[in-house]
Amino acid sequence: MKKHSARVAPLSACNSPVLTLTKVEGEERSRDSPGLAEAQAPAGVETGGRASRRCWTCSREQLKKIFWGVAVVLCVCSSWAGSTQLAKLTFRKFDAPFTLTWFATNWNFLFFPLYYVGHVCKSTEKQSVKQRYRECCRFFGDNGLTLKVFFTKAAPFGVLWTLTNYLYLHAIKKINTTDVSVLFCCNKAFVFLLSWIVLRDRFMGVRIVAAILAIAGIVMMTYADGFHSHSVIGIALVVASASMSALYKVLFKLLLGSAKFGEAALFLSILGVFNILFITCIPIILYFTKVEYWSSFDDIPWGNLCGFSVLLLTFNIVLNFGIAVTYPTLMSLGIVLSVPVNAVIDHYTSQIVFNGVRVIAIIIIGLGFLLLLLPEEWDVWLIKLLTRLKVRKKEEPAEGAADLSSGPQSKNRRARPSFAR
Numbered sequence: 001m002k003k004h005s006a007r008v009a010p011l012s013a014c015n016s017p018v019l020t021l022t023k024v025e026g027e028e029r030s031r032d033s034p035g036l037a038e039a040q041a042p043a044g045v046e047t048g049g050r051a052s053r054r055c056w057t058c059s060r061e062q063l064k065k066i067f068w069g070v071a072v073v074l075c076v077c078s079s080w081a082g083s084t085q086l087a088k089l090t091f092r093k094f095d096a097p098f099t100l101t102w103f104a105t106n107w108n109f110l111f112f113p114l115y116y117v118g119h120v121c122k123s124t125e126k127q128s129v130k131q132r133y134r135e136c137c138r139f140f141g142d143n144g145l146t147l148k149v150f151f152t153k154a155a156p157f158g159v160l161w162t163l164t165n166y167l168y169l170h171a172i173k174k175i176n177t178t179d180v181s182v183l184f185c186c187n188k189a190f191v192f193l194l195s196w197i198v199l200r201d202r203f204m205g206v207r208i209v210a211a212i213l214a215i216a217g218i219v220m221m222t223y224a225d226g227f228h229s230h231s232v233i234g235i236a237l238v239v240a241s242a243s244m245s246a247l248y249k250v251l252f253k254l255l256l257g258s259a260k261f262g263e264a265a266l267f268l269s270i271l272g273v274f275n276i277l278f279i280t281c282i283p284i285i286l287y288f289t290k291v292e293y294w295s296s297f298d299d300i301p302w303g304n305l306c307g308f309s310v311l312l313l314t315f316n317i318v319l320n321f322g323i324a325v326t327y328p329t330l331m332s333l334g335i336v337l338s339v340p341v342n343a344v345i346d347h348y349t350s351q352i353v354f355n356g357v358r359v360i361a362i363i364i365i366g367l368g369f370l371l372l373l374l375p376e377e378w379d380v381w382l383i384k385l386l387t388r389l390k391v392r393k394k395e396e397p398a399e400g401a402a403d404l405s406s407g408p409q410s411k412n413r414r415a416r417p418s419f420a421r
Contacts, residue, residue: 065327069326070330072318072325072326073333074334076335077341081181081341081345083312084177084342085177085342085345087100087169091172093301094299094301096292097166097169097170097172099283099286102279102282102283103305104312105162105165106272106275109273110313112133112136114317115265115321116129133266136262139266150274154267154271155278158275158278161248161271162279164244165312167238167240168184168241171235171237174233174234174237175225175235176350178342179234179235179358180342182217182339182365182366183217183239184241185368186239186368186369188214188246188369190214191245191249192210194246198254202376204376209371210368210372213364214368216364217361217365217368218235218365220358221235221362221365223357224355224357264320264321332373336369336370
């Protein structure tokens with residue numbers, strides 16, 4: 001088990017500024033060992049040089065992470081908004097949301113092969129597919145992936161995955177994509193509430209406020225269209241989809257814990273296999289019962305189906321593995337930023353009316369989502385920041401009074417230590 005973690009750990013720590021900063025400190029110490037007489041005169045310069053080198057290295061690594069973060073945010077935003085809009089277009093020619101869900105979920109099978117290609121390209125210790133597969137299977141227990149484990153630990157998540165996507169796509173048929181995308185953002189509030197109840201996570205007042213804002217936003221969004229049956233059903237479908245997504249995340253943490261990159265890729269590929277083996281019968285039944293019927297296979301817009309599947313696969317890849325190159329908070333921002341993108345597209349392509357109630361509902365849900373992105377220790381950091389600002393404000397008048405009371409000579413004497421700081 002130690003062997004496995006040692007191989008995977010560098011993926012998550014490759015851009016860590018702490019590692020780089022330690023290297024620079026070690027190099028500086030080995031190079032510069034001045035005598036006592038030398039150290040007294042240029043001490044300020046030496047210390048300043050080392051500090052500036054460390055700050056430069058640290059800031060360079062942070063800038064690199066932020067740059068990757070911007071790229072990931074754009075990728076998440078464009079893939080999520082693009083898949084939503086493409087699904088809306090597909091339903092004009094191909095009115096079969098469950099078949100579309102089944103077709104797109106089959107592409108999950110590609111997760112582990114794509115991960116293995118990345119492993120071969122990046123890792124110094126190359127492993128065969130079989131070796132890598134066996135190591136990743138340890139995630140399911142000492143016996144690996146058995147039939148019992150497949151049906152108890154993978155199959156339930158396959159069902160939840162299918163329900164989440166189907167309900168989301170079915171909602172797109174009922175209401176506009178802006179409402180669907182903003183209401184789905186409530187899943188983060190549902191995750192917090194379920195984690196607090198089921199996993200006994202830490203209680204946070206700000207997150208309770210965020211959950212209340214999400215619920216208020218749902219009610220206002222329903223009111224925006226005047227409680228028509230069509231919009232109420234659509235909103236109910238999105239909220240159900242967000243609930244399934246939240247349940248998936250909480251149950252995963254409860255039953256399986258946290259997964260490394262290879263383990264997550266294998267798990268998602270297993271969901272694709274489950275979909276092919278056990279869900280395939282449902283689209284066939286829906287076809288023959290004419291619930292989801294199409295006259296001939298030539299009428300199916302294969303380009304739209306494949307485009308939607310590629311965008312959804314890209315979204316899931318970036319969301320699951322983007323943590324290797326950037327901060328998780330930046331990735332989450334991509335989801336909420338897809339809301340204005342969908343709103344702009346809807347404004348020019350549909351008859352959506354952005355009345356005051358709808359706009360306020362979008363803002364409230366977006367605010368709740370952003371509050372949920374705050375770290376657990378945000379209040380401690382805020383108190384520390386305010387304390388530092390207060391201390392600086394107190395020091396500035398004291399220094400100014402001391403400078404005024406002393407003559408020009410004492411000012412020149414005090415000028416040197418101030419630079420050494």
